Ligand SMILES: O=C(NC/C=C/[C@H]1O[C@@H](n2cnc(C(F)(F)F)c2)[C@H](O)[C@@H]1O)c1cc([N+](=O)[O-])cc(O)c1O
């Protein structure tokens with residue numbers, strides 16, 4: 001049977017990127033998705049905004065919801081100092097297997113903990129299992145209807161504390177209306193919208209950055 005899109009993305013990385021060079025992995029995926037086959041990576045334009053937020057927060061522990069092929073995992077991990085790490089959650093085992101190889105090709109496996117499973121199953125165990133006190137940065141890029149329930153679950157589990165930054169992809173396209181309404185109207189968050197474009201297209205999309213202010 002035909003290869004999957006993630007498998008074709010991995011092939012593009014193995015053909016065009018240099019082992020141990022995260023930027024070449026990012027460039028290879030962006031080139032493939034812009035010129036060969038669109039895929040739901042955060043992309044280069046929104047990716048630059050992601051980079052600037054990571055650099056501003058200088059996080060020690062990052063949670064990424066939605067690994068897919070590992071493109072944003074590599075973007076985040078390449079900016080982390082020694083001792084910092086990103087825990088990335090992926091539900092689909094086939095996507096996870098591809099992402100592991102992309103992350104390995106970039107040479108960043110020591111900064112990444114890829115966890116397979118559902119957010120509802122894993123978030124309650126994060127403290128105990130990974131020794132996480134609270135996340136400094138959470139990048140939401142998984143199923144759009146899960147952004148709000150998972151944010152509330154992270155709050156309930158004490159994984160979001162004063163100063164934690166939530167950065168959400170696709171708040172316009174495909175859109176996350178209930179999440180947006182929540183973080184923009186809650187007195188516990190200070191939110192701002194970074195206007196951009198849907199990856200590899202001219203359609204509008206953007207990232208919403210929300211800083212938790214404490215209770
Ligand atoms: O649907 C989109 N993204 C959904 C992304 C979903 C990805 O998140 C994983 N996941 C599910 N639960 C978890 C966790 F973490 F909870 F366990 C992780 C899924 O298996 C999938 O790999 C999307 C769509 C468009 N678009 O233009 O249609 C553009 C985009 O940038 C997008 O992100």
Ligand SMILES: [Mg+2]
Nearest residue numbers: 042141169170
């Ligand atoms: Mg996305």
